[in-house]
Amino acid sequence: MPRGKRVALVGGVGGGNTGNEVSLDVVRDLLRAARDDLRFCVVTPMPVETTTRGLAHPGEPVLPLRAPRSTAGPRTVGAVLRRALAEGRHTCRVVHEVGGMRALVVCGTGVLDDFEEPPWGMPWSLLLWAAVARVRRRPFILLSVGAGPIGGRVSGRLFRATAALATEVTYRDADSLRTMVDLGSVRADARVTCDLAFGREVAPGPAAAPGPGMRVAVAVMDWGGWSGDDEEARGQYLATLTEAVVGVLDRGHRVVLLVGQPVDVGPAHEVRRSVLSRRPDADLRVADIGAFDDVVDEILGADLVVATRFHLVVAALVSARPVISIGYAPKNRALLTRVGLAHVDRPAEEVTAAWILEQVDAVARDGARYRGSDEVIEGWRRLVRDEVAALATRIG
Known part of the structure; x- marks a missing residue:
């Protein structure tokens, strides 16, 4: 299959976060159901762990979201130069890989917050991929993402720039949209949907029986x-x-x-x-x-x-x-x-x-x-499926 048929699924998978992993799985499964001509790769900050945990399906490449980094040792001139060299090599690889992709999809989750994340972590990494996608004229889609809280001013600016570069943006709740608007990210096309995990099929189980001895x-x-x-x-x-x-x-x-x-x-x-x-x-x-x-x-x-x-x-x-x-x-x-x-x-x-x-x-x-509300939750299940199916039609 030509590399141009590849869709990058971007997510913080590999560390065992069940929510991040199911969000990526939902998008992959629904895109595959809608388009059997697409092939996928996984872009993650934990490529080794993603491979070890079997989160990428057979034949799916796993790409690093960011350059390898080390916090060990003093910040010497040599260390800074090595860091700059690693970032340069990573950027060149991103430029090369994005050129062979049909689209990049950030698969939900709270990617636009700085929970335990410095500015040079997820905020900078997302911006790099979004910028390269814009330069290479590839769709970069923020799909049902969560935003905020964002405590750092630098992180906020990086996230705002990422949203501005994205081809499409949907948020999983109104609070996320409001957070980005407050940061100055105003897009007429931004919409509120729901969390992607609601698209996961769950087999019915026994009814809950709250009460004594529950x-x-x-x-x-x-x-x-x-x-x-x-x-x-x-x-x-x-x-x-x-x-x-x-x-x-x-x-x-x-x-x-x-x-x-x-x-x-x-x-x-x-x-x-x-x-x-x-x-x-x-x-x-x-x-x-x-x-x-x-x-x-x-x-x-x-x-x-x-x-x-x-x-x-x-x-x-x-x-x-x-x-x-x-x-x-x-x-x-x-x-x-x-x-x-x-x-x-x-x-x-x-x-x-x-x-x-x-x-x-x-x-x-x-x-x-x-x-x-069963009605709302069932509506969200249908909404996720409809959103991803519609996205599949927009991927060239």
Whole structure:
């Protein structure tokens, strides 16, 4: 197949983030269903891990989103020159690769924020690919992406430039569109759609049965504030979850701990150890999660989900489960508001164990108030499919 038939799927895959990975899978699967003449490559900041995890299908090249970098050692003149040389080589490779592509599609997720990302990370890397695509006259599509919060001024400018260079821009929620407009990115053609993960087919499972003795899935995140290195925030978050899990167990409910990506495993086991130090006889395990579908399988066996990561909230909604959100960013509330559940979210830096337990008790009394609108969620499933099918017709 000629290289010109290749579509680049751009995403932060390889690190085990189940939301990022399912978003890329949805776009690939739907484009393939609409156009059997297209072939794909994956562009990611973690090419080695992406290959190792088998996230690229057979025959699909895996390309590095950014130049290899090292933070080790002092910033000597030699180190700066080596960095500049690496960036130059990478840019030349990007120019060459983009010339052989039919289009580049950034596959959703919160790519336009600076959560644990410096300006020279995702912000700069996206801008480089967008700029090269413009020079090589290839479509660069921001598809159902999330934007904000953006704390750094430099990152904000880089993201604004990327949106300006994009051929098409759709956002997964109105808050994302508003964030970019506030940054000065005003495009008459920008539209609000929904998160791509809603396009994933989910086999129906048993209905949730909230009430006495219900099974509660508590999803733990490796959260240390927006910068990622706030140890006080991390400690308070884990202590709050520990206290909440103890309270849930003392109410006679069952608990399983979930994770959304590998970095969450350590914190989840930390919560487990803390709970078992207080309730040694508790039956409490950390679920073995490898992909979004694994998360859904676990959730389908639960009656309530308590989650921090955005895509675990999404997984609860597509699984028709009551959900309580401990949001690490406003995107959780933005999503839940659209399905009639603004009342189930509390920011991670403000949440208390008492509030979580109040919500658990409320779910046990009336779980329907904590379930998203089936009509809206089904509409989103159709919307994702229609959006990607329409995109397939615009790829030359």
